[in-house]
Amino acid sequence: MKPGFVAIPSEDAVRFWRGGVDAYGRLPEHAISDGGGVPCRHCLKMVQAGDAYLILAYRPFAGVNPYTETGPIFLHASRCQRAVMQEELPEILDSERYLLRGYSGAERIIEGTGGVVARSEISGRAAYLLGNPNVAFVDVRSAANNCFQCRIVRLDQVSERIT
Ligand SMILES: [Zn+2]
Known part of the structure; x- marks a missing residue:
């Protein structure tokens, strides 16, 4: 996954x-x-x-x-191109740490999924959280300011749906 x-x-x-x-x-x-x-x-x-x-x-x-x-x-402020869904860490995630949190399909926080991880551990932690079938998506937020950065979903499942 x-x-x-x-x-x-x-x-x-x-x-x-x-x-x-x-x-x-x-x-x-x-x-x-x-x-x-x-x-x-x-x-x-x-x-x-x-x-x-x-x-x-x-x-x-x-x-x-x-x-x-x-x-x-x-x-x-002026039009930019939406990032293509990617497996690589986006350029904006250049801080040392981020807050990751898993949500259900009903957009509710899944207890126990929230935590701050080092940038190098984002993908691994996200893969672990998405291994839980109750987790529909993981949101990446600033560890210092809690600002929403981007979302993480199951890449393979998305491509399966598209193809
Ligand atoms: Zn932009």
Whole structure:
């Protein structure tokens, strides 16, 4: 079982690029990257120094329940290409540690799955968590600030569905 890293859906990014409001009903804030750790959750690349980006409240879930946490994310201010689902660690995951947490298909936290791991252990930990049939997906969050980074799903199952 291989873990695949997934970016936020393009339909969400496009909505913000077209002036849509965020999860709190507010317009995204505009900022210019100073080159220091501004990860775009759509292309899963860093926003380079001098490039514009959006800061907005995002809830990376389809539904709403007590576990569907909302928090801040960054997004390129102008259109970027959504990262293809990949087995390799995305460029944005360049911090030393991340918080990984498993969710059920009903988008609820699975007790005991949450924990902080070193960057080098992300894929291994995700594969272990996804080995639990109750875990539908694993979310990667900033260990320091709890910001949503990207999602991890079962790569092999996704390709089986596609082919
Ligand atoms: Zn981007």
